[in-house]
Amino acid sequence: MKDHSKGPVPVIGAGLAGSEAALQIADAGFAVRLFEMRPGLPTPAHQTGNCAELVCSNSLGSKLPDRAAGILQAEMRALGCLMLDDAEACSVPAGQALAVDRDRFGERVTARLEAHPLIELVRDEVKTVPTDDVAIIASGPLTSEALANDISRLAGIQHLSFFDAIAPVVTAESLNRDIIFAASRWGKGEADYLNIPLEKDHYLAFVDAVLTSEKHELKEFEVADPRAKQFFERCLPIEILAARGRETLRFGPMRPVGLDDPRSGRWPYAVIQLRQENTLGTLYNMVGFQTNLRYPEQERIFRLLPGMENAEFTRLGSMHRNTFVNAPQLLTSTLEWRQREGLFLAGQITGMEGYLGNIASGLVAGRNAVERLRGTTPRPLPTTTLLGALCHHVAHSPSSNFQPMKAEMGLLPPLYPPVHKSQRKAAYAARSADEMAAFLHNGGPATVAPPSS
Ligand SMILES: Cc1cc2nc3c(=O)[nH]c(=O)nc-3n(C[C@H](O)[C@H](O)[C@H](O)COP(=O)(O)OP(=O)(O)OC[C@H]3O[C@@H](n4cnc5c(N)ncnc54)[C@H](O)[C@@H]3O)c2cc1C
Structure with missing residues (x-):
C-alpha cells in the first residue's frame, strides 16, 4: 500500500x-x-x-x-x-x-x-x-x-x-430510416454512416434557412484569443461556409459523392452524414455541422431536413x-x-x-x-x-x-x-x-x- x-x-x-x-x-x-x-x-x-x-x-x-x-x-x-x-x-x-x-x-x-x-x-x-x-x-x-x-x-x-466544435447530436430512434440511409462513401468498408439525402430545391432552401437564422456572437475574449483564428479556419461553422457561396456546403460537409441513395439508385444533390456518437449506437452526430446558430433556430432548421422531422436533439451545436x-x-x-x-x-x-x-x-x-x-x-x-x-x-x-x-x-x-x-x-x-x-x-x-x- x-x-x-x-x-x-x-x-x-x-x-x-x-x-x-x-x-x-x-x-x-x-x-x-x-x-x-x-x-x-x-x-x-x-x-x-x-x-x-x-x-x-x-x-x-x-x-x-x-x-x-x-x-x-x-x-x-x-x-x-x-x-x-x-x-x-x-x-x-x-x-x-x-x-x-x-x-x-x-x-x-x-x-x-x-x-x-x-x-x-x-x-x-x-x-x-x-x-x-x-x-x-x-x-x-x-x-x-x-x-x-x-x-x-x-x-x-x-x-x-x-x-470545442460541437455538432448537434440526435437520438437514433428519432430518425426516419425510410428516408435516411446507411452507407459509407464509395461503399468502402462497413456502412457506418447514416445519410440524409437532399435534392436541389431542398438543399437551396436549407442554405437560405442557415443564412437567415440568428447566430450567437462569440465573447470578446474568445475572438481575441490568438488560437481562435487558426481554430475557426480549420473547423468552419456551417453558417460561415454558407455565407461563402450557395454551393460551398455541397463541396464541404454536405458532399454527396460516392453515396448512392437506395431509393433513387444515384447520388443525391447533397448529403448530411450522421456518425455514431456512443458505443451503444443510440446517438448520432451531424458530421461537420459545428455551428453557432441559436439553439431554437438549430432545432427548427434541422427538423426541415428529410427524415429529421421528428429529430430529438440531445446536444445542439456550438463553438467556444x-x-x-x-x-x-x-x-x-x-x-x-x-x-x-x-x-x-x-x-x-x-x-x-x-x-x-x-x-x-x-x-x-x-x-x-x-x-x-x-x-x-x-x-x-x-x-x-x-x-x-x-x-x-x-x-x-x-x-x-x-x-x-x-x-x-x-x-x-x-x-x-x-x-x-x-x-x-x-x-x-x-x-x-x-x-x-x-x-x-x-x-x-x-x-x-x-x-x-
Ligand atoms: C463564458 C462561459 C460561459 C459558460 N456558461 C455556462 C452556462 O451557462 N451553463 C453551464 O452549465 N455551463 C457554462 N459554462 C461552462 C462552465 O464553465 C462549466 O459548466 C463549469 O463552470 C465548469 O466547472 P469546472 O469546475 O470544470 O471549471 P470552473 O468552474 O471554471 O473552475 C475551474 C477553476 O480553476 C481555476 N484555475 C484555472 N487554472 C488554474 C491554475 N493553473 N491554478 C489554479 N487555479 C486554476 C479557475 O480560476 C477556476 O476557478 C460556461 C463556460 C464559459 C467559459
Whole structure:
C-alpha cells in the first residue's frame, strides 16, 4: 500500500468540480490543499474571487425527478454530494428549475471551504501537473496557459483542445430510416454512416434557412484569443461556409459523392452524414455541422431536413473557448489518468458539460481519490445511472473527434424489457435509483444488463 502520510492532496481549481472534490476528500478525513488562482490571476469569464462561481446562467437545470438534471441530482444526493445542499440553500424561485443566487452560492461554498479544518485554500496558480501519489486537476474550461502547456506535455499536444466544435447530436430512434440511409462513401468498408439525402430545391432552401437564422456572437475574449483564428479556419461553422457561396456546403460537409441513395439508385444533390456518437449506437452526430446558430433556430432548421422531422436533439451545436482533454484516449471511467494511477481529472477539462455534471464529476473524482488514499481500487458507477453513463461516455466515446457532452438520457442503455415511450423517463429514473442503491450497498449492479445492440 502507498504511503499517503506525506502531505495534503493537491486539488487544482476551486471551481464547481474542484470545490466538490476537495470537500469529499476532506470529509473523508484526508487533508487537502486546494489551489485557486483567482482573484490574483483572473480568467476572462469569472467576475469574482469566489470559489464555485457560475460564469453565465444561474440555473442548474430541472428539479423534476424524471428529467436528466433531476435524475442526476438524485444520483448526486445518493452519493453524498455536498454542494447540492449549498445550491438549495441559495436557490431562487425558478419554476421547476434549481436556480441559485450566484453570489450567495459562491460566497457560501467559499466560506465552507475556508472553514473546513482539513482544507487549506491557497490563492495561487499551479503551473505544473502535481507529482503527488493522489491529485486532482479541475482547472476548468479556462485553465491557465502554463498548466495547460504542462497537461499537453503529459497528454501529447494532439490530446488537448482549446476550443470545442460541437455538432448537434440526435437520438437514433428519432430518425426516419425510410428516408435516411446507411452507407459509407464509395461503399468502402462497413456502412457506418447514416445519410440524409437532399435534392436541389431542398438543399437551396436549407442554405437560405442557415443564412437567415440568428447566430450567437462569440465573447470578446474568445475572438481575441490568438488560437481562435487558426481554430475557426480549420473547423468552419456551417453558417460561415454558407455565407461563402450557395454551393460551398455541397463541396464541404454536405458532399454527396460516392453515396448512392437506395431509393433513387444515384447520388443525391447533397448529403448530411450522421456518425455514431456512443458505443451503444443510440446517438448520432451531424458530421461537420459545428455551428453557432441559436439553439431554437438549430432545432427548427434541422427538423426541415428529410427524415429529421421528428429529430430529438440531445446536444445542439456550438463553438467556444474550452480547454478539454481527449478523454477516450487518456481517462478511465473513474476519471483517473490511464497511465498514472492516482491522478484524477474533474470538471469541464474531462469533456463533461454543464454546471451540474461538473459538480458531479468533482464528486466522482473526489470519492475515487479517497479510494486510492485508502489503498483500494475505485469502481466505475453503473452505466445505467446517468452519472455512470456520462463517465463511461467520456472514457469510451468511439468518436474520433471527441467533443464535450452533458448528462443526457440518450447516453443511457435501452430499458430491458422495453418500455413505452410515454413511460420511459420515469423508468430510467427508477432504474437509476435501483442501480445506484445496489452500487452503494452491494458493490454491483442490481439488474442484468440489456443485450448489447
Ligand atoms: C463564458 C462561459 C460561459 C459558460 N456558461 C455556462 C452556462 O451557462 N451553463 C453551464 O452549465 N455551463 C457554462 N459554462 C461552462 C462552465 O464553465 C462549466 O459548466 C463549469 O463552470 C465548469 O466547472 P469546472 O469546475 O470544470 O471549471 P470552473 O468552474 O471554471 O473552475 C475551474 C477553476 O480553476 C481555476 N484555475 C484555472 N487554472 C488554474 C491554475 N493553473 N491554478 C489554479 N487555479 C486554476 C479557475 O480560476 C477556476 O476557478 C460556461 C463556460 C464559459 C467559459
